[in-house]
Amino acid sequence: MALKYFQRALDKEFSIYVATDANAGLDILEAHGDAIGVVVSDQRMPGLSGVELLKKVRRNWPHIVRILTTAYADLDDAIEAVNAGEIFRYITKPWETKALRAEMKQAASMFRLQQERTELIREKMSVWQRLIQLxxxxxxxxxxxxxxxxxxxxxxxxxxxxxxxxxxxxxxxxxxxxxxxxxxxxxxxxxxxxxxxxxxxxxxxxxxxxxxxxxxxxxxxxxxxxxxxxxxxxxxxxxxxxxxxxxxxxxxxxxxxxxxxxxxxxxxxxxxxxxxxxxxxxxxxxxxxxxxxxxxxxxxxxxxxxxxxxxxxxxxxxxxxxxxxxxxxxxxxxxxxxxxxxxxxxxxxxxxxxxxxxxx
Structure with missing residues (x-):
């Protein structure tokens, strides 16, 4: 139900892949990770927890902006993950549609800013490399x-x-x-x-x-x-x-x-x-x-x-x-x-x- 609600709230503005557990999510990332800008994961899932999954995402797809969604009872895990740099931010449940859209737009903006910064660094390094070779x-x-x-x-x-x-x-x-x-x-x-x-x-x-x-x-x-x-x-x-x-x-x-x-x-x-x-x-x-x-x-x-x-x-x-x-x-x-x-x-x-x- 949560996945359906999420898709219904955002599919007009984003292309969305959904998975019912962490392993299925990793399979999607293996296939489409280069084209994905934001991952939202529940903290409590079968198998890996949301924080554990997002640690893998950070290691293997560092360009992706990571968001954890969790109930108030698990806020300590979410705050610790933010402080450790594992996630961009967390969203508490239950979701409010307007707030959810705003959070996703901010995450998408962060993704684009990171891509622009990466491209600028790449261009800068390319110039330096050519100067070195010359x-x-x-x-x-x-x-x-x-x-x-x-x-x-x-x-x-x-x-x-x-x-x-x-x-x-x-x-x-x-x-x-x-x-x-x-x-x-x-x-x-x-x-x-x-x-x-x-x-x-x-x-x-x-x-x-x-x-x-x-x-x-x-x-x-x-x-x-x-x-x-x-x-x-x-x-x-x-x-x-x-x-x-x-x-x-x-x-x-x-x-x-x-x-x-x-x-x-x-x-x-x-x-x-x-x-x-x-x-x-x-x-x-x-x-x-x-x-x-x-x-x-x-x-x-x-x-x-x-x-x-x-x-x-x-x-x-x-x-x-x-x-x-x-x-x-x-x-x-x-x-x-x-x-x-x-x-x-x-x-x-x-x-x-x-x-x-x-x-x-």
Whole structure:
């Protein structure tokens, strides 16, 4: 009778679901909870009490405004629930139609206000997240251009970003725990300094060497260098693989960092000639991208170092993706001194920003 009375009083203004006990109510919430704004529960029901039910609602559907209806004899439970934040308010029985409608309208208004507040916070966090991501791109570009003992650092960073910037980058971005702008800024500075420190530590001794690319490395020696870093190496068209001039410390560090970043894959790493036999390429399988946890995560520091070292050697490092297979391709020229990467075109960063935003 109470359910019928409730529906008759309010069904012209609200879409109403009714249930005769708590379990039936939970079934309705499982099916329609995202579309429900207010739950009204009697305190005394078969099975769970009203307060126990509304605790579950608060935990699983926190957006829903919760109201307890109870007789005067159970007011202590209702007051305790209000004070504990379990319910928005309570309504005593018997109901008076006009008052009941007023209470429901207030509950619906509270629901809408909460939704508006949630949306504003979401928009605010979205802006902060984009600012964080843009700041990280800026910091990486500045870092690449600052290591003046490495050649083509800006091109290396550009290639790294073009391979790994995605709209759904799984970074530790701003969340509800970082609503303080100054705390967020401090956190980001610490993160960036840590990442730059890790990258520089990996390349500083190589970058500061004053060694010309004078060592001639033939196919056999090249295969040995690759095999020192990767457990499974094959070489195709050995006779066509050119001798390359290089600095073995640079190549050794490059391969070691790339092996660590890709988890030392057991699938074969293949060596083969490239660019009309004027360069050599290594094809390195990669099951999990080091940047899956973020462009400036500690896992990605070795990968960034690999890009910088590959470009310093006059070559390239790039990610190739086909269906469910991902490989890093290292291409090294036979003569690194005369090799120059393609200059960065004006506006090269704009497509990355569009991709980051996920805009069409």
């Amino acid at each position: 700041g990280r791109l800026r910091d990486l570009i500045v870092m690449g251009g600052s290591v003046n003992t490495l050649r083509y650092g800006d091109a290396a960073v550009a290639a790294y970003l073009q391979d790994h910037v995605t709209a759904n980058q799984n970074d530790d971005l701003a969340s509800s725990r970082h609503l303080d702008l100054w705390q967020l800024t401090e956190t980001e500075i610490s993160r960036t300094l840590s990442f730059v420190s890790q990258v520089v530590t990996r390349i500083v001794d190589i970058a500061n060497r004053d060694e010309p690319f004078a060592t001639v490395i033939d196919a056999e020696r090249l295969q040995q260098l690759v095999a020192d870093a990767f457990p499974n190496v094959t070489i195709a068209d050995r006779d066509r693989v050119p001798h390359i001039r290089g600095a073995e410390p640079v190549l050794t560090r490059l391969l070691e960092e790339l092996a660590t970043a890709t988890g030392r894959p057991t699938d074969p790493v293949s060596i083969h000639p490239a660019h009309d036999d004027t360069a050599v390429s290594f094809s390195i399988p990669c099951a999990v991208l080091p940047t899956d946890s973020g462009l400036t995560s500690s896992d990605a520091a070795g990968l960034m170092a690999s890009y910088l070292l590959a470009f310093h050697h006059g070559g390239r490092l790039e990610l190739e993706t086909s269906q469910d297979r991902r490989r890093y391709m290292v291409t090294l020229p036979a003569d690194p001194v005369s090799a120059h990467p393609k200059p960065l075109s004006s506006g090269w960063l704009a497509p990355l920003l569009v991709r980051l935003e996920g805009w069409d």
